[in-house]
Amino acid sequence: MDFRSSDTITGPRSEDVLPTTATAAVKVVIVGGFGVGKTTMVGSVSEIRPLTTEETMTQAGVGVDDNFGVESKTATTVAMDFGRISISEELILYLFGTPGQERFWFLWNGLFEGALGAVVLIDTRRLEVSFDVIGRLEERGVPFVVAINTFPDAPKHPVEALRSALDLPEEVPMIDCDARLRGSSRDVLMTLMRYLHSLSLPLA
Amino acid sequence: MNSPRRERRKADPALSDPERLYVITGDPDGSERAHLDLVTMIVAQAQPTPTVQPEQAVILRLCQAPLSVAEISAYLGLPFSVVTSLLTELLAAELIESRAPIVRATLPDRSLLEAVMHGLQKL
Numbered sequence: 001m002d003f004r005s006s007d008t009i010t011g012p013r014s015e016d017v018l019p020t021t022a023t024a025a026v027k028v029v030i031v032g033g034f035g036v037g038k039t040t041m042v043g044s045v046s047e048i049r050p051l052t053t054e055e056t057m058t059q060a061g062v063g064v065d066d067n068f069g070v071e072s073k074t075a076t077t078v079a080m081d082f083g084r085i086s087i088s089e090e091l092i093l094y095l096f097g098t099p100g101q102e103r104f105w106f107l108w109n110g111l112f113e114g115a116l117g118a119v120v121l122i123d124t125r126r127l128e129v130s131f132d133v134i135g136r137l138e139e140r141g142v143p144f145v146v147a148i149n150t151f152p153d154a155p156k157h158p159v160e161a162l163r164s165a166l167d168l169p170e171e172v173p174m175i176d177c178d179a180r181l182r183g184s185s186r187d188v189l190m191t192l193m194r195y196l197h198s199l200s201l202p203l204a
Numbered sequence: 205m206n207s208p209r210r211e212r213r214k215a216d217p218a219l220s221d222p223e224r225l226y227v228i229t230g231d232p233d234g235s236e237r238a239h240l241d242l243v244t245m246i247v248a249q250a251q252p253t254p255t256v257q258p259e260q261a262v263i264l265r266l267c268q269a270p271l272s273v274a275e276i277s278a279y280l281g282l283p284f285s286v287v288t289s290l291l292t293e294l295l296a297a298e299l300i301e302s303r304a305p306i307v308r309a310t311l312p313d314r315s316l317l318e319a320v321m322h323g324l325q326k327l
Contacts, residue, residue, distance in 0.1 A: 009262050009266070009279055009280060009281075010279075011265070011266040011271075011279050012266075012269075012271070012275070012279070017269045018269050018270045018271070019269070019270075020247070020269060020270065022245065022269075022270040023245065023270070023303050024245075024303065024305070024306050025243040025244070025245050025272060025303075025305045025306070026243070026305060026306050026316070026320065027241075027242065027243045027305065045327065051274070051275060051278035051279075052278055053242070053274045053277040053278050053283075053284055054277070054283050054284070055283050055284045055285060056283045056285070077283070082242075082274055082278075084272075084275075085323065085324070085327065086323070087319060087320050087322075087323030087324070088319060088323055091316075091319055091320070091323065092243075092245075092272075093320060093323070093324075094242070094243045094272060094274065096242065096274075110241055110242075111242065113241075113307070114241060114305060114306075114307030116317075116320075127208070128208045128210075131208070131210040134210065135210070135211075135212075135213040138212065138213040138214070138215060139213050139214070139215060139216040140215070140216070141215040164209075165208070165209050165210065166210050167209060167210045167211055167212045168212075169212070182327065183327075186324055186327045189324055190321060190324050190325075193317050193320050193321045193324065194321070196317050197314060197317045197318070197321070200313070200314045200317065201314075
């Protein structure tokens with residue numbers, strides 16, 4: 001195993017050290033196709049520079065995907081970027097940006113298990129890459145909102161046309177965003193929290 | 205819009221049942237590994253002892269203040285699964301303490317969500 005000398009591991013910068021009162025953590029998963037802006041969104045709202053955790057895909061992944069696995073290889077490393085927001089002295093929110101392809105999800109023991117919810121980040125130029133992600137979240141019963149990352153050259157579609165193309169129920173929130181902007185990414189997370197809050201209310 | 209259309213899926217009880225998920229993702233070799241989430245918070249309870257591995261000594265140093273398993277993995281540059289086995293040993297030796305994450309229950313905890321919203325508003 002390639003382990004760096006312990007002297008070179010610095011850990012968090014002094015300003016990133018959590019207070020000892022930080023006793024509880026929650027997580028939200030940002031999921032979407034390659035290049036849709038997941039890492040950008042994590043980076044724009046995170047209080048720390050985004051970090052990367054990795055996991056090794058062993059024989060289970062071989063043969064599953066022709067593009068990803070190399071025949072002679074028995075292990076492939078998959079990385080996931082994440083960031084952090086201190087909600088209070090006690091409560092920390094972690095944001096994980098993960099590739100949409102479900103074959104990666106099993107690597108992260110319980111990534112979606114226990115997550116408060118998910119943000120599906122979409123690019124209107126490649127709507128279909130999010131179909132499978134949304135279906136998987138529905139199957140797993142993970143509540144989610146859909147954030148439309150507004151790329152300058154992406155065609156503008158009415159939200160209702162997108163809702164129809166994605167076959168999303170009326171109650172699933174859809175919101176335009178610019179993942180590069182902290183305020184915009186924050187609004188997406190607020191939309192998710194309000195939606196989760198509405199789900200917790202008894203049905204009228 | 206003349207783009208492809210998606211078809212809605214139903215929740216699959218087999219996939220949304222946490223116990224079932226645990227069975228699927230559990231260790232195939234049946235080894236005893238602590239159930240650590242990416243956001244389980246770890247806090248050191250002691251200084252490194254001469255018996256721990258170098259990686260574990262680094263974990264004990266980093267976790268003087270609380271740190272999530274994901275952050276430990278990132279700072280050490282080691283895969284999540286490797287970190288969880290290092291942590292399992294440290295837990296067994298009572299050199300660290302773990303704080304389980306708050307997980308989504310069948311019904312989300314409203315006061316928790318309100319706390320998160322309040323925190324996000326301050327950003």
